[in-house]
Amino acid sequence: MSPTAAPLAVFDEFLAPMELGWAHDLVARQRSAFQASQVIGDNDQGVQDPGHRRSHVLYDLGVFHQLMTVRLAWFFPHIVYRLGIPAFAITQVELQLTSSGEGEFFRPHTDNDNGPVRGRAITFVLFCHREPPRFSGGQLRLYGRDPGTGAALMEEATVVTPLQNRMVLFPSDRLHEVTPVACPSHDILDTRLTLNGWLHR
Numbered sequence: 355m356s357p358t359a360a361p362l363a364v365f366d367e368f369l370a371p372m373e374l375g376w377a378h379d380l381v382a383r384q385r386s387a388f389q390a391s392q393v394i395g396d397n398d399q400g401v402q403d404p405g406h407r408r409s410h411v412l413y414d415l416g417v418f419h420q421l422m423t424v425r426l427a428w429f430f431p432h433i434v435y436r437l438g439i440p441a442f443a444i445t446q447v448e449l450q451l452t453s454s455g456e457g458e459f460f461r462p463h464t465d466n467d468n469g470p471v472r473g474r475a476i477t478f479v480l481f482c483h484r485e486p487p488r489f490s491g492g493q494l495r496l497y498g499r500d501p502g503t504g505a506a507l508m509e510e511a512t513v514v515t516p517l518q519n520r521m522v523l524f525p526s527d528r529l530h531e532v533t534p535v536a537c538p539s540h541d542i543l544d545t546r547l548t549l550n551g552w553l554h555r
Contacts, residue, residue, distance in 0.1 A: 358507055360496035360528045362514075363436035365429065368480055368521035373421065377482045377549065380418065381451065385542050388412050388453055391460075398469040408458040409532075410542075412451040415549075422549060423447045426478065430553075433476065433523055442475065446554035451482075454492055454546040459534040462497065462506075465526040465552060474526040474552035481516040481548055488544035489537040492516050497529040516546055526552055 369377070388410040392400035415422075426433075426447060434441045454460075466474040479494060498510030506529040514522055524530070535546050 356498065356510065357501055358498040358510055360498060360512055360524055360530070361437040361439070362496060362512060363433050363523040364514075365432075365521040366517070367519050368425070369482070369519055374482060374519055377418070377451070377547070378484060378543065380415065381412075381453070381543055381547060384412055384414075387414065388542065391452065393463070394468055394471060405461075406463070407460045409452050409454045409460065410458075411453075415449055415451055418451075418549065419447070419449050422449055422480075422551075426553065437476070437523065437525065439525065442555045444553050444555075445473065447551065448474070448554065449549065449551035452548045452550055453542050454532060454535045454548075455489070455542065455544075456537045456540055457534060458545075460532040462495075462508075462529050462531040464529055467527070471526075471552075473554040475555040476523055476553040477526045477528075477530075477550075478521060478523045478553070479514075479548050479550045480521045481518055481546075483516060483518055483545070483547045484543060485518050487516070487518075488539055488541075489535050489546050491533050492535040492546035493533045494522065495531050495533060496524055499528070516548075 395401035498507035
């Protein structure tokens, strides 16, 4: 890996097939509960900014929160080893289920750059869409960083294509984006679905 590239940890088949089915059942049952996604505004409150982020989010995940918390804790020594960072005490696991459908995206951003989210240390994205995929696009792009200045290197990007049941983790201070999605059916079960969130330090 280039010294300027973003650290990345990848685990395939993160959920058991039955657990993945539970995620799809949850989306089907709770489709009306998804909310338009937000970003943190200048007053440190959540605001909708459709020019920067478009997707829909489910926050109440029931037993999935405990399942993911336990699974991530078990993997944690492997995660920090692969990212090349010291272990730390996890104070919170923040989790949401995100649907990215037709024309939706998330422009380049970091996940812990202001007040309410500064505790985020590691970002995780578990691709949990149905197979075969009924969408295209939606790549996760992680940008490099100049080790001397800390400036983002937009010309050096690691591109992660959505692959069902693949878990991807990286430091929350790394610039990244989700490229636009095409999903002709407009059915939420056909969208780019992710169980995503943050490990807080």
